[in-house]
Amino acid sequence: MDELKPVEAALSALLEDVTPTPAETVPCDAAAGRVLAEAIEARLDVPAFDNSAMDGYALHHLDAGQRLPVVQRIVAGAPATPLARGTCARIFTGGALPPGADCVVMQERVTREGDVAHLPADLPAGDNVRRRGRDVASGARLLPAGERLEAAALGHLAGQGITEVVVRRRPRVALLSTGDEIVDPGAPLCDGQIYNSNRPMLKRLLERFGAELVRLASVPDDAAGTRDTLAAAAREADLVISTGGVSVGEEDHVKAALESLGQLDLWRLAIRPGKPLALGRLPGPAGQDVRFVGLPGNPVSCFVGAWLFLRPLMGALQGCPALAELPRLPAQADFSTSTGPRRHYMRVTLAFGEDGIVARAFRDQNSGVLSSCIGADALAEIPAETRIEPGDRLDCLWLRVD
Numbered sequence: 198m199d200e201l202k203p204v205e206a207a208l209s210a211l212l213e214d215v216t217p218t219p220a221e222t223v224p225c226d227a228a229a230g231r232v233l234a235e236a237i238e239a240r241l242d243v244p245a246f247d248n249s250a251m252d253g254y255a256l257h258h259l260d261a262g263q264r265l266p267v268v269q270r271i272v273a274g275a276p277a278t279p280l281a282r283g284t285c286a287r288i289f290t291g292g293a294l295p296p297g298a299d300c301v302v303m304q305e306r307v308t309r310e311g312d313v314a315h316l317p318a319d320l321p322a323g324d325n326v327r328r329r330g331r332d333v334a335s336g337a338r339l340l341p342a343g344e345r346l347e348a349a350a351l352g353h354l355a356g357q358g359i360t361e362v363v364v365r366r367r368p369r370v371a372l373l374s375t376g377d378e379i380v381d382p383g384a385p386l387c388d389g390q391i392y393n394s395n396r397p398m399l400k401r402l403l404e405r406f407g408a409e410l411v412r413l414a415s416v417p418d419d420a421a422g423t424r425d426t427l428a429a430a431a432r433e434a435d436l437v438i439s440t441g442g443v444s445v446g447e448e449d450h451v452k453a454a455l456e457s458l459g460q461l462d463l464w465r466l467a468i469r470p471g472k473p474l475a476l477g478r479l480p481g482p483a484g485q486d487v488r489f490v491g492l493p494g495n496p497v498s499c500f501v502g503a504w505l506f507l508r509p510l511m512g513a514l515q516g517c518p519a520l521a522e523l524p525r526l527p528a529q530a531d532f533s534t535s536t537g538p539r540r541h542y543m544r545v546t547l548a549f550g551e552d553g554i555v556a557r558a559f560r561d562q563n564s565g566v567l568s569s570c571i572g573a574d575a576l577a578e579i580p581a582e583t584r585i586e587p588g589d590r591l592d593c594l595w596l597r598v599d
């Protein structure tokens with residue numbers, strides 16, 4: 198048997214010359230989760246004018262400690278007129294600071310007697326003032342290309358009055374299931390058959406990674422049908438994924454079909470779960486390469502493979518560096534385990550302990566036990582030939598998307 202390969206080697210082969218999907222313009226209302234195809238420059242200063250951070254009184258700081266007539270009332274949204282020295286203005290949070298004033302004192306520190314306010318002493322210039330352009334300066338980089346538009350970025354765009362953005366088209370993905378024993382939920386189950394749990398699990402993960410699922414199909418158990426299914430998938434998808442049939446079994450039409458249509462490399466990786474992996478290319482309708490990834494059938498191997506391989510690939514297809522790399526967190530084990538020749542990706546939950554983050558492992562880490570993935574926060578990466586005891590330091594890959 199040939200030597201098991203490192204996961205990093207398969208990842209570089211998978212990501213080699215992947216080009217991002219074409220750009221398209223979408224309304225900001227529909228842009229959540231999409232990746233910017235080009236950088237956006239700010240057109241406006243935010244805030245657009247100096248304004249008050251408090252409900253209180255605006256004045257010149259050299260007038261602090263005095264009794265001043267209240268000569269203006271400035272609410273948010275109303276224009277302010279210049280303020281003469283020796284006077285102050287009633288002002289509300291977000292109200293425009295009047296020219297001539299340079300600080301605001303919150304109302305809790307002020308005593309009011311009719312139209313006169315008693316102001317506290319020693320107010321520094323700039324106190325409680327939100328300066329024009331403090332958040333964003335006009336002409337500066339608002340968001341870089343490759344930014345995945347989540348809540349704050351969408352707020353930033355709206356703050357500029359922007360209504361449309363140029364983003365990467367969602368990668369179109371075909372998800373194929375192999376295996377005669379696999380049945381869709383809803384159909385009756387005969388002896389020896391199992392329901393297809395990989396399909397909805399991968400569909401959900403892929404959607405979280407930004408995919409548009411264009412085809413969900415089962416691969417027929419004959420050579421011609423398998424070839425037709427793969428060829429049809431490559432006509433409409435940027436990425437074709439299959440599950441099952443990548444180990445050493447004999448019932449494998451996918452391998453033959455891929456080899457005749459395009460190209461296929463079978464990898465045996467030094468990881469657990471997810472040892473077998475198929476990487477290939479199919480010809481697309483415009484002669485372009487359509488990537489093929491064949492994940493192992495075991496549900497946990499699929500889950501782990503999706504995070505290790507599909508997420509970076511989806512990042513590359515969308516030109517999104519943040520998706521391409523899983524964040525690493527140092528944690529302390531609260532379990533013991535030992536590995537053999539394969540690196541183990543254990544499903545763990547993370548919690549804050551007295552000395553930092555603590556990783557708790559699900560009890561049964563077998564690759565058929567999908568309950569070990571429910572609620573998993575991270576994959577603890579245990580190197581090959583290693584013994585781990587409670588308290589030992591671990592590297593964890595955080596299973597987060599945003």
Ligand SMILES: Nc1nc2c(c(=O)[nH]1)N[C@H]1C(S)=C(S)[C@@H](COP(=O)(O)OP(=O)(O)OC[C@H]3O[C@@H](n4cnc5c(N)ncnc54)[C@H](O)[C@@H]3O)O[C@H]1N2
Binds near residue numbers: 441
């Ligand atoms: N002689 C060897 N046997 C196996 C090896 C090996 O090196 N030598 N590797 C083992 C490892 S590790 C894995 S992982 C699996 C991978 O097998 P395949 O990718 O060929 O997958 P299948 O045999 O088709 O299925 C494995 C397992 O998963 C179930 N399955 C498949 N699809 C689904 C689905 N959509 N939903 C739920 N469950 C699914 C299937 O019924 C099998 O139980 O090979 C080992 N064997």
Ligand code: MOO
Binds near residue numbers: 469472493498
């Ligand atoms: O590599 Mo397999 O995914 O352990 O069961």
